[in-house]
Amino acid sequence: MGNANNDFKHTIFGYGMTYIVLTHDADSVSKPMSHVLRIRSRFRLTDLIAHLLGLTNLYDNFHRIADIEDDVGAKSTFFIPAFLFPLDPVFDELKSLSDEGWEIGLHAVVERIQGDGLIRMQLNYLRDYLGLRPMGVRSHYLICDEWVLSLYANLGFRYDSSIRCETAGRYDPYLIRDSLLELPITLMDADLFGRLHLGEDSAWRFMEWKLKRAINSGSQFIVLLFHQESFRMKGGRLYSKLLWWLHEHEHEFLRCIDAYNVYMSSRAH
Numbered sequence: 001m002g003n004a005n006n007d008f009k010h011t012i013f014g015y016g017m018t019y020i021v022l023t024h025d026a027d028s029v030s031k032p033m034s035h036v037l038r039i040r041s042r043f044r045l046t047d048l049i050a051h052l053l054g055l056t057n058l059y060d061n062f063h064r065i066a067d068i069e070d071d072v073g074a075k076s077t078f079f080i081p082a083f084l085f086p087l088d089p090v091f092d093e094l095k096s097l098s099d100e101g102w103e104i105g106l107h108a109v110v111e112r113i114q115g116d117g118l119i120r121m122q123l124n125y126l127r128d129y130l131g132l133r134p135m136g137v138r139s140h141y142l143i144c145d146e147w148v149l150s151l152y153a154n155l156g157f158r159y160d161s162s163i164r165c166e167t168a169g170r171y172d173p174y175l176i177r178d179s180l181l182e183l184p185i186t187l188m189d190a191d192l193f194g195r196l197h198l199g200e201d202s203a204w205r206f207m208e209w210k211l212k213r214a215i216n217s218g219s220q221f222i223v224l225l226f227h228q229e230s231f232r233m234k235g236g237r238l239y240s241k242l243l244w245w246l247h248e249h250e251h252e253f254l255r256c257i258d259a260y261n262v263y264m265s266s267r268a269h
């Protein structure tokens with residue numbers, strides 16, 4: 001994949017510098033016990049037993065993720081839905097993460113019928129009612145087209161991150177209609193396991209190959225998406241390993257809003 005903006009790279013960032021933008025979607029924070037038992041082979045036995053005994057909730061990993069990010073001096077963006085699960089049980093956790101500097105974006109559920117009003121309702125709920133102030137958005141199922149992007153722009157979101165790099169044809173951010181910054185997704189955990197059917201070892205090799213390809217192409221920004229609910233599943237566990245690998249290669253970690261600020265301030269010069 002070509003980089004359309006090599007001058008930008010050399011003048012603003014210096015050769016070879018890549019920002020790693022860390023993001024997590026939250027599609028669920030709990031599952032029925034029958035579901036957990038059905039997919040038990042995806043978990044470590046000790047984690048599974050602790051879950052079955054009610055000592056932990058395998059699907060609530062916000063603080064675990066924040067802790068391992070803290071270890072490498074990183075913060076990330078959590079995309080939180082208004083519609084997919086009740087936020088009450090996790091609200092205090094999200095509020096404390098937000099107070100500590102983690103970013104909360106909206107994980108929007110897009111519906112064609114009354115879509116405008118329903119997205120506005122989700123934003124109002126997170127921003128005005130819960131006070132979480134999302135500055136950016138990612139669609140659940142990455143549903144995205146011109147209509148969706150125009151809704152997001154009209155609602156005042158600063159950025160969207162619902163488009164894959166393969167769709168965008170690039171890794172780096174780009175402006176849509178001069179108002180909404182698109183942050184294409186370079187790598188998503190669900191693709192490795194759900195779509196490509198990789199095991200953990202082959203997933204690691206593939207991730208390394210894909211990230212090196214993006215970095216070697218000269219891209220300045222790479223957006224990673226790891227779902228919060230999968231953090232203790234096979235595959236999700238690779239996130240910690242990946243963070244350390246990137247940290248050891250001296251890449252800088254950003255939240256989406258940081259990437260937005262870096263990109264926009266570079267344009268102002």
Ligand SMILES: [Zn+2]
Pocket residue numbers: 025026027107139140141
């Ligand atoms: Zn989702």
